[in-house]
Amino acid sequence: MPSIKTAVATITATxxxxxxxxxxxxxxxxxxxxxxxxxxxxxxxxxGVNYHAEEAKKRLEALYPDIEITISTAGTAGEQANxxxxxxxxxxxxxLVILPFESGPLTDPVxxxxxxxxxxxxxxxxxxxxxxxxxxxxxxxxxxGRVSGExxxxxxxxxxxxxxxxxIPTVIDDERVQGFQEAIEGSEINILDMxxxxxxxxxxxxxxxxxxxxxxxxxxxxxxxxDIALGVIEAVRQADREDELFIVGGAGMKEIIKxxxxxxxxxxxxxxxxxxxxxxxMDLTVQxxxxxGPVLGEYILGSPLITEENAEQYYFPDSPF
Amino acid sequence: MSSAMLNNKTTQNTAAQNTVARPKGFSIDLKTWxxxxxxxxxxxxxxxxxxAFLGLDNLSNMLTRSAFIGIxxxxxxxxxxxxxxxxxxxxMAAFIAGVMIILMNSLVEQFGAGxxxxxxxxxxxxxxxxxxxFINGIVxxxxxxxxxIVTLGTMGIYRxxxxxxxxxxxxxLDWAVRDIYRPVYYGSFMxxxxxxxxxxxxxxxxxxxxxxxxxxxxxxAIGSNEKVAEYSAIHVDRVKTxxxxxxxxxxxLATIIYxxxxxxxxxxxGVLWELEAIAAVIIGGTMLKGGHGRIWGTVIGAIMLTMxxxxxxxxxxxxxxxxxxxQGIIIIxxxxxxxASWRKTRP
Numbered sequence: 126m127p128s129i130k131t132a133v134a135t136i137t138a139t140x141x142x143x144x145x146x147x148x149x150x151x152x153x154x155x156x157x158x159x160x161x162x163x164x165x166x167x168x169x170x171x172x173g174v175n176y177h178a179e180e181a182k183k184r185l186e187a188l189y190p191d192i193e194i195t196i197s198t199a200g201t202a203g204e205q206a207n208x209x210x211x212x213x214x215x216x217x218x219x220x221l222v223i224l225p226f227e228s229g230p231l232t233d234p235v236x237x238x239x240x241x242x243x244x245x246x247x248x249x250x251x252x253x254x255x256x257x258x259x260x261x262x263x264x265x266x267x268x269x270g271r272v273s274g275e276x277x278x279x280x281x282x283x284x285x286x287x288x289x290x291x292x293i294p295t296v297i298d299d300e301r302v303q304g305f306q307e308a309i310e311g312s313e314i315n316i317l318d319m320x321x322x323x324x325x326x327x328x329x330x331x332x333x334x335x336x337x338x339x340x341x342x343x344x345x346x347x348x349x350x351x352d353i354a355l356g357v358i359e360a361v362r363q364a365d366r367e368d369e370l371f372i373v374g375g376a377g378m379k380e381i382i383k384x385x386x387x388x389x390x391x392x393x394x395x396x397x398x399x400x401x402x403x404x405x406x407m408d409l410t411v412q413x414x415x416x417x418g419p420v421l422g423e424y425i426l427g428s429p430l431i432t433e434e435n436a437e438q439y440y441f442p443d444s445p446f
Numbered sequence: 447m448s449s450a451m452l453n454n455k456t457t458q459n460t461a462a463q464n465t466v467a468r469p470k471g472f473s474i475d476l477k478t479w480x481x482x483x484x485x486x487x488x489x490x491x492x493x494x495x496x497x498a499f500l501g502l503d504n505l506s507n508m509l510t511r512s513a514f515i516g517i518x519x520x521x522x523x524x525x526x527x528x529x530x531x532x533x534x535x536x537x538m539a540a541f542i543a544g545v546m547i548i549l550m551n552s553l554v555e556q557f558g559a560g561x562x563x564x565x566x567x568x569x570x571x572x573x574x575x576x577x578x579x580f581i582n583g584i585v586x587x588x589x590x591x592x593x594x595i596v597t598l599g600t601m602g603i604y605r606x607x608x609x610x611x612x613x614x615x616x617x618x619l620d621w622a623v624r625d626i627y628r629p630v631y632y633g634s635f636m637x638x639x640x641x642x643x644x645x646x647x648x649x650x651x652x653x654x655x656x657x658x659x660x661x662x663x664x665x666x667a668i669g670s671n672e673k674v675a676e677y678s679a680i681h682v683d684r685v686k687t688x689x690x691x692x693x694x695x696x697x698x699l700a701t702i703i704y705x706x707x708x709x710x711x712x713x714x715x716g717v718l719w720e721l722e723a724i725a726a727v728i729i730g731g732t733m734l735k736g737g738h739g740r741i742w743g744t745v746i747g748a749i750m751l752t753m754x755x756x757x758x759x760x761x762x763x764x765x766x767x768x769x770x771x772x773q774g775i776i777i778i779x780x781x782x783x784x785x786a787s788w789r790k791t792r793p
Contacts, residue, residue: 165609165614166609166613166614166615166713169614169615169616169712169714171614172612172613172614172615172616173615175614176613176614176615291766294766294767318762319762319766320759320766321766321769325714326616326708326710326712326714327708327715330707330708331511331755331756331759332759334507334511335504335507335756335759335760336759337503338498338501338503338504338507339496339498339504339759339760352616352714355708355710356708359707359708363632364503380618444615445612445613445614445615445616446615446616
């Protein structure tokens with residue numbers, strides 16, 4: 126008896142499921158479907174990307190009932206390439222917003238999406254080949270380095286000893302460091318050492334501990350990233366050397382923005398490299414379909430200096446980042 | 447098996463009483479002291495590279511840092527000696543840290559930011575570690591699945607759970623609790639920081655447990671030959687499960703001193719700790735295939751791994767991009783020297 130029951134239940138469920146898929150497929154064809162492909166929330170910044178993508182989805186879908194937004198997250202570059210195939214074949218998307226895991230391996234999959242007639246918006250990490258994307262939205266890594274360098278140069282009146290903590294050895298890190306070095310070029314600012322702290326709190330803590338035992342005088346620390354900065358803050362606090370230096374991070378993590386807002390002298394400023402850029406990209410992509418003005422080309426976000434005065438507008442207490 | 451045990455006994459006597467050469471003494475000495483000599487050589491290298499290496503602050507920072515991996519590695523010594531393997535320790539540490547932070551944050555409302563909250567957090571951490579270890583052990587032994595697969599599985603589970611708990615971001619401990627909890631990492635007693643004391647205490651207990659108790663002897667026996675151990679009426683499954691539980695408790699202890707350091711946990715916490723712990727165990731002279739374990743070697747292995755990173759941070763002579771290369775070479779050379787002398791001592 127139970128086996129017949131189970132069989133019936135299975136058949137019913139399968140039938141219902143099939144009709145549902147068929148039905149939703151038919152319904153979707155009439156509206157505009159936008160696929161958003163982003164890295165899974167495995168670290169703080171990517172967590173922020175996920176949060177802002179979800180928020181933008183809610184907001185845009187409420188605003189435009191005809192638009193459906195599908196967000197898929199991937200743990201690796203390979204997984205993301207599979208996601209792209211699924212988005213095109215299963216969800217028949219009209220537009221794709223993608224923050225590539227890595228530029229190189231995803232260039233070809235994105236090109237294939239483009240060839241199927243989809244509008245493509247690339248976010249943050251550029252593809253290795255030009256002319257694939259319709260729209261490019263990104264932060265400015267070079268600018269982040271430059272703004273940080275100029276602030277430190279100004280604060281130190283053009284002379285002093287500083288230490289630098291670098292990120293994971295990548296193009297992003299290189300561009301930031303290059304911008305920074307250009308900004309302090311020609312001044313009497315001396316970089317005592319640069320070590321990789323891999324955008325990680327624990328590494329930031331350990332590298333800074335070693336800097337502190339190695340150098341008797343440090344006037345400023347360029348941590349380049351807010352996760353590193355949090356580790357640096359603890360190391361400095363442990364060594365009781367809060368009074369001799371200040372720290373410049375980057376990104377716009379809520380904990381750091383809060384400190385800036387409260388006028389913390391150890392962390393007087395932050396430089397923006399916002400995970401919210403995914404929302405900007407989604408907005409612009411929708412605009413391409415609903416606006417009568419052309420929305421194409423490149424949209425490069427500024428990397429403004431976040432100070433005590435303007436910190437509030439960059440503070441998102443509900444975001445995980 | 448019995449000869450291995452006998453051999454081991456000799457080794458301990460040498461180590462414990464610091465007696466001078468027996469007939470074949472010198473090579474045995476080299477085997478026991480191998481990791482220690484490597485450590486001293488590395489330290490001399492450190493001083494030559496930068497005299498700041500010997501600064502009290504630097505030495506204290508370094509030892510304190512090595513405590514996490516060290517404590518976990520002591521647990522791993524038992525697991526590996528008994529012929530097992532635990533890949534889940536890094537993810538487990540991140541997961542326990544995450545749960546601890548969430549729990550303490552929510553307890554603040556009830557108990558306020560005080561000792562009670564912290565003690566409950568610590569209690570929960572130990573309980574979680576024990577349970578996590580029990581799961582690894584029971585699934586490995588009763589489920590008859592290779593430890594590699596079981597712990598690879600739980601590694602993925604804990605890693606994704608902490609990411610889920612943190613919503614992809616970072617969990618941060620309530621600042622008031624943190625201020626009270628902070629001394630557990632930063633505070634010191636007689637000039638030595640608490641994490642180092644804990645590390646030392648765990649090592650002493652581990653040493654006694656492995657070398658002077660029946661449980662320790664069973665670990666050696668099972669690691670040497672599981673079948674023979676079973677025929678000798680040893681409850682193999684129970685002993686193996688116990689080693690995983692011990693590992694879990696060690697992970698919990700490491701987490702308890704890790705959390706007050708930065709007061710946060712995220713998906714990036716404890717990444718690759720499992721490999722560092724296993725490396726520390728092997729550098730210390732424990733056999734990866736089981737049957738032979740050495741606690742003090744493990745301690746030195748853990749300190750050595752931290753020391754390499756520390757020395758690399760103290761110099762800008764080596765390109766940052768090559769840090770991994772230097773680490774790799776030192777680890778291989780250290781183990782090679784030891785194994786070379788091991789070969790010589792064999793009859």
